[in-house]
Amino acid sequence: MNNMELLIEEFETALLQINRVKAAELFERCYDEDKSFQQLEHMAIHALETIGNGWEAGTISLSQVYMAGVICEELIEKYLPIMQIKRKDIPKMAIGVLQDHHALGKRIVYSILRAGGFEIIDFGQGLSVQEVVEKTMENKIELLLISTLMLPSALKVKEVKAKLVENGLTTQIIVGGAPFRLDATLWERVGADIDGKNASSIIHIIENKFRKVGE
Amino acid sequence: MNSFERTMAAISHKEADRVPLFLLLSLHGAKELQIPIKKYFSKPENVVKAQLKMKEKYQNDCIYTFFYAPIEIEAFGGEVVFVDDGPPNSGEPFIRNFEQISRIKAPLVYETDCLKKVLTATELLKKEVRNETPIIGVVMSPFSLPVMQMGFEKYLEMIYFRKDEFKKLMEVNEAFCVEWANAQLEAGATAICYFNPLASPNMIERDTYLTTGYLTDRRTIARVKGPTATHLASGITIPVIDDLIATGTAVLGFSESDDLAVIKEATRNKICLLGNLNGIDMVNWDYKKTNDTIQNLISKAGDGGGLIISDNHGEIPWQVSEDTLLELSEAVRKFGTYPLMRSQ
Numbered sequence: 001m002n003n004m005e006l007l008i009e010e011f012e013t014a015l016l017q018i019n020r021v022k023a024a025e026l027f028e029r030c031y032d033e034d035k036s037f038q039q040l041e042h043m044a045i046h047a048l049e050t051i052g053n054g055w056e057a058g059t060i061s062l063s064q065v066y067m068a069g070v071i072c073e074e075l076i077e078k079y080l081p082i083m084q085i086k087r088k089d090i091p092k093m094a095i096g097v098l099q100d101h102h103a104l105g106k107r108i109v110y111s112i113l114r115a116g117g118f119e120i121i122d123f124g125q126g127l128s129v130q131e132v133v134e135k136t137m138e139n140k141i142e143l144l145l146i147s148t149l150m151l152p153s154a155l156k157v158k159e160v161k162a163k164l165v166e167n168g169l170t171t172q173i174i175v176g177g178a179p180f181r182l183d184a185t186l187w188e189r190v191g192a193d194i195d196g197k198n199a200s201s202i203i204h205i206i207e208n209k210f211r212k213v214g215e
Numbered sequence: 216m217n218s219f220e221r222t223m224a225a226i227s228h229k230e231a232d233r234v235p236l237f238l239l240l241s242l243h244g245a246k247e248l249q250i251p252i253k254k255y256f257s258k259p260e261n262v263v264k265a266q267l268k269m270k271e272k273y274q275n276d277c278i279y280t281f282f283y284a285p286i287e288i289e290a291f292g293g294e295v296v297f298v299d300d301g302p303p304n305s306g307e308p309f310i311r312n313f314e315q316i317s318r319i320k321a322p323l324v325y326e327t328d329c330l331k332k333v334l335t336a337t338e339l340l341k342k343e344v345r346n347e348t349p350i351i352g353v354v355m356s357p358f359s360l361p362v363m364q365m366g367f368e369k370y371l372e373m374i375y376f377r378k379d380e381f382k383k384l385m386e387v388n389e390a391f392c393v394e395w396a397n398a399q400l401e402a403g404a405t406a407i408c409y410f411n412p413l414a415s416p417n418m419i420e421r422d423t424y425l426t427t428g429y430l431t432d433r434r435t436i437a438r439v440k441g442p443t444a445t446h447l448a449s450g451i452t453i454p455v456i457d458d459l460i461a462t463g464t465a466v467l468g469f470s471e472s473d474d475l476a477v478i479k480e481a482t483r484n485k486i487c488l489l490g491n492l493n494g495i496d497m498v499n500w501d502y503k504k505t506n507d508t509i510q511n512l513i514s515k516a517g518d519g520g521g522l523i524i525s526d527n528h529g530e531i532p533w534q535v536s537e538d539t540l541l542e543l544s545e546a547v548r549k550f551g552t553y554p555l556m557r558s559q
Contacts, residue, residue, distance in 0.1 A: 016420075018375050058451055058472065061420040063371050099298070101307055104367035126296075126307070151495055151532050152301030182449070182471075182495035 004030075004039070012047045015068035016060065027075045037083045037117075044072040044115045045203055052112075052200020065199070066104060069111030076115045087119040091142035091172075091210045096123030096132055098146055098160070099153040105177050106147040109199050116203045120145075129156055133163045136171055143206065145174045145196065154179035154186060161191035174205070218276035218348040219405070226442075226465055226487045228521045234513055234551030235276040236544060237351070237489065237525040240269050241283065242302060242533045243540075247272075252533075253297040256282050259336035266336075267343055272537075273544045276523075278344055280337045280404065281353040281530070282329075287395070288363045289329045290322040300533050310365035313373065316380045321391035324398045334402040341403025349406060351444070352399030353529075356411035357388030357435055358428030374419070374427055385431050393438040400441040409436065409443045409464065410529060415450025425458065432462045444468060444489055449528045456481050471527050475515035487521050492543075494526040498534045502542055509546035517555055524551070 007030055014022035030043050051068050054060030080087070093113070097106050103125040113120050123135050136144055144164075148154040157175055164171050174196035175187050187195040194209070196202055216224075216232045224231035244265030245255035255261050266278050285295045285305035294306030310316065324330050333352075340350055355363075361370040361384060373381050396407045413419050414428055436443050445459050446468030452459065453473050460467075469478055469490040482488055492508065500508070509524070516522045524547055531540070550556075 055417075058417065061416055061418055061423075063374070063419050063423070066368070066371060067375065099296075100304055101296075102362070102367060107368055150301050150304060151498075151534060152298055155300075155534075178449075179495055182493055183499065185499075186495075 003033070004043075008043050008046050011043055012050055015047055015051060015071055016064050018064070018067045018071075020071055020074075023071050024075060027079075031079065035083075037079065037085050040076065040079055041115075041117055044076055045112075048072055048112050048115060049200045049203075052198065055200070056198060062104070062108075066108050066111075069108050069115060072115035073111040076117065080117070085117065088117055089119040091206070092140060093118065093143045093145065093206075094121040094123050094136065094139060094141045095145040095147065096127050096135070097125035097153075098127055098129070098132060098148050098156050100149040101126045102149045103147075105149070105199070106145075109145060109147065109176065109196070109202055112199060112202055113206075118203075118206070129159045129163065132160050133167070136164060137167060137169065141171050143172050143174065143210070145176070145202075146192075148175070148177040148179055151179045153177075155190060157190040157192055172209070174202075219346055222276055222349050222523065225520045225523050228484045228487070228519060230518075230520050230553040233553060234517050234547060235523045236274070236547045236551075237277040237279075237523050238269070238273050238275045238531060238540060238544070239277075239279050239281070239351075239525055239529055240266075240273075240275070240531050240540075241279060241281045243269060243531060243535075246533070246537075251299065252303070256303070256332075259332045259339065262336040263339045263343070266340060270344075270348065273540050274548070275544070276348065278340050278348055278350045279353075280333055280340065280350060280399070281408070282333055282336075284355065284410070285363055286329050286333065287355050287360060287391075290324075290327045290391075291319075291364065292322075293364070302530060302533075305363040308364060308366040308369070310361075310369070313369075313377060313380045316384050319384070319387050321387050321394070324391075324394050330395065330398070334398055337399055337402035337404055350404045351406055351408050352396070352402075352404030353408045353410065354392050354396045354399075356409055356414070356428070356432060356445075357385055357392045358431045359411050359413040360388050360392075362413070374423065381427065389431060389435050389438075392435050396439045396441075396443075400439070404441070406442040406444055406465070407439055408468070408529065409439075409445045410448055411445055412448040412450050414445070414455060414459065415447040415452065415470075416454045417450040421454055421458070424455065429458055429462070432459075436462045436464055442466070446489065446529050449493075453478055453481060456486070460486050466523070468525070468529065469527065475512065479516045479518075479521075483519065483521060487523060488516060489523045489525045491527040492525065494528045494530070494532050494535065497526070497539060497543075498532060498536075500539050500542075505539060505542045506546045506549070509543065510550045513547075513550045513555065517551060
């Protein structure tokens with residue numbers, strides 16, 4: 001195991017222990033080693049992916065996933081201006097919670113994407129179908145991430161998609177949340193373009209889907 | 216053998232005439248009476264009528280006096296949002312900052328309209344079913360209630376970084392939970408379903424749970440004057456089974472994600488299992504899937520009693536059809552009659 005791998009492992013442990021101070025120290029050490037933003041980004045994303053996979057496997061809690069995301073987001077936020085890095089804004093993305101006021105899932109995905117250096121608009125929670133559609137149109141969103149907690153809210157994605165199409169939009173929809181985890185084919189039945197039930201893989205999904213556009 | 220005897224046998228880890236079936240039906244009552252969900256829950260008499268009808272129709276072994284999860288939020292003065300095709304949900308959290316916590320007071324159960332409706336429904340149902348069918352009342356665990364009171368993100372910050380506010384809110388919630396559970400038992404509930412999704416390692420890591428919610432759960436359950444069924448609302452249970460048993464609870468609502476063979480051995484003669492059907496997926500079930508699922512569950516977890524069949528979330532979704540519920544009930548009678556067939 002090389003130095004960087006050891007550092008990432010230590011960083012993951014600090015995140016799992018919700019130890020903000022230790023995580024910041026390790027981030028600084030990584031920065032001091034080669035002053036590369038890519039390395040910082042790599043450390044954050046790698047740690048979040050490993051932690052996310054641990055949640056999938058049932059060995060790590062959702063609370064740890066959330067807190068790790070928030071800590072990484074804060075750290076990346078601190079180093080972006082220092083290194084004069086601009087956030088990635090292709091594709092133009094937004095995230096929101098349909099109907100429900102439970103925003104944890106949305107917040108996790110938001111943090112992971114921000115920690116990965118992406119720009120993303122937060123539409124908020126408790127949104128109606130009409131509100132989601134209007135905000136998507138106003139902001140010319142190319143990729144819309146919809147988080148839901150309850151089955152009726154998940155089923156409303158179908159209406160969102162239909163209204164977007166009606167208005168001539170080609171916005172892609174990624175869905176996530178409990179109903180999509182409990183019913184593996186629900187995302188297709190509601191007309192979503194991408195199954196985003198695994199939050200930790202969201203960066204890979206977006207990069208694979210939009211790489212050509214961004215390059 | 217009546218439903219009460221059948222259930223008591225399962226909880227005592229004995230084989231009754233068949234495996235009991237607890238269809239946790241709340242919203243379906245509105246369908247049964249063909250009225251909107253909000254109207255349905257506005258009168259306890261509606262719930263009484265529908266629960267009795269559904270018990271007969273599905274040969275259900277329990278009466279479920281659960282109205283909706285945020286009823287406790289309503290009691291605290293918070294908002295409840297009704298929809299036409301799903302469970303009422305909590306609105307904007309009413310605790311907006313940590314300073315508010317020092318001023319929060321628990322609602323008085325007997326002076327709160329929404330809670331009084333549940334108590335009235337329980338009393339009326341008790342008169343109807345007497346001791347022949349268990350009546351299951353519901354409370355939210357004091358440890359899990361803050362997700363609706365203040366939002367999950369703020370609550371996690373409190374669990375990890377604000378011990379004083381956490382302690383204060385637990386004191387308020389514990390006092391309320393105990394009074395609310397005991398009022399339902401006094402009104403005629405046989406047992407209390409203690410919803411506690413945050414006890415699952417899916418939600419909070421065990422180490423943190425043991426120093427926070429676990430202590431709350433032990434104190435609370437010890438003061439409830441009747442049996443409790445701890446339900447983790449589809450969260451995995453296996454890593455915390457012994458901890459949950461130590462809280463004194465009698466029944467464990469387990470998850471579709473828990474390994475059936477492992478959980479059966481871990482709970483045998485210790486705690487009765489309640490579960491573990493995937494309610495969300497149930498929307499897609501056909502006759503074969505229903506039969507296969509029930510047969511598999513019973514064959515792996517039914518022997519020696521200790522199993523009550525139910526969904527793994529604590530409420531059958533509105534979208535599950537009547538036909539599926541009837542097939543499910545039939546499958547329980549077909550595969551769950553003791554002694555279980557060897558070929559299973």
